[in-house]
Amino acid sequence: GEEYERFDREIETMGVRIKDADTVKVRDDVFDEVTLIALYKLVHKKLISAIGGPISTGKEANVFYGERDGRGLAIKIYRIQTANFKAMTEYLAGDRRFSSVRGTRKGLIFAWTKKEFSNLARAHEAGIPAPEPLAFDRNILLMEFLGEDEMPYPQLRNAEVEDYGAVYREILGYVERLYREARLVHADLSEYNILYHEKPYLIDMGQAVTLDHPRASAFLVRDIKNLNRYFSRYCDVADEEEIIKTLVGT
Ligand code: ADP
Ligand code: MN
Incomplete structure (x- = not known):
């Protein structure tokens, strides 16, 4: 609706191309307000310069192709309304880095996003071939794109x-x-x-x-x-x- 149009105008002003018309359709399903704000912040920080088409729609997250200064990005967006809320709680509770995370669904998803960022960073530092994590904000994780010509x-x-x-x-x-x-x-x-x-x-x-x-x-x-x-x-x-x-x- 109107909000999205304003969002498009704003990010386009910042030089971000919306690369794929399909994105607009998918966006209505996954880009709730929280996600739009997070995306907006990442764009504002110049961590994203183009948003491309969807790569994957999983149980908990959607992955989009993106670019920063011509370099490929995977933009992984965890859905706030995810089915696996309970399972996620169990994985978080036993992990000392995140055992204090309680409360709202949103808070849990944000912690989960941060957890993936931190896990990828540890793997990457250990020299294991894995996407290099670049940034995260709320429920959005940016990482190195593993693929060629926008194809993973x-x-x-x-x-x-x-x-x-x-x-x-x-x-x-x-x-x-x-x-x-x-x-x-x-x-x-x-x-x-x-x-x-x-x-x-x-x-x-x-x-x-x-x-x-x-x-x-x-x-x-x-x-x-x-x-x-x-x-x-x-x-x-x-x-x-x-x-x-x-x-x-x-
Ligand atoms: P899910 O939780 O939905 O299983 P994944 O992290 O496994 O999420 O990603 C789903 C799919 O998205 C992958 O199978 C792959 O095709 C694509 N993908 C995820 N991360 C990357 C990446 N860094 N580079 C390229 N493709 C990716
Ligand atoms: Mn997977």
Whole structure:
């Protein structure tokens, strides 16, 4: 409606192109007032110079393509009205960095966004191929775009892989580095949350937890099981318990 038109005018004045007419349609569903304000702030800070089309509509978040000075961005917008409010609370409560987060749905989603930013930063610092986090505001996370010509790299499940054994070992190496150096467990590792282009990249780290989370070990076992389930179709996989032992270093 009128608000959106004003918003468009304002961000266009700031030099942001609305690249895709589709965005306008999607926008009505996901861009509530909170999101518009956050987006506006990011634009104002010159962290976004173009907003492109939607890349993905997931259970909890929408991802849009964007640009900052010609460089690709993934703009991940967590929906305030998300179905997984309860599950999110559990992941947050056990994580010391966020255990004090209580209260409103909005507050929880903002904490979740910050948690993904911080998890990506830790992974990135540990040298694990993952999108570099660039900024966050409220329910919006900006990160490096992994893709070419506005198209994201394929998820592992859709990728053409030459040597599955090598990719499997590479990912196990990431999981180990994530555990030992970043001190995190991904907790939703699967062929959906790994992008592949010449090498695998780990994405989607909102739910990743620190090792002191009461369920960190259970999440680690589940991640390894997921990997083994997927890769066992294509190559030999190692024994789950052996993997965990090596990884944890006992
Ligand atoms: P969800 O919580 O909806 O599963 P994800 O973080 O897994 O969110 O992102 C969903 C999809 O959006 C990914 O499978 C990928 O196609 C795309 N995507 C997410 N982050 C990036 C990124 N940094 N670069 C390119 N594409 C991305
Ligand atoms: Mn995902």
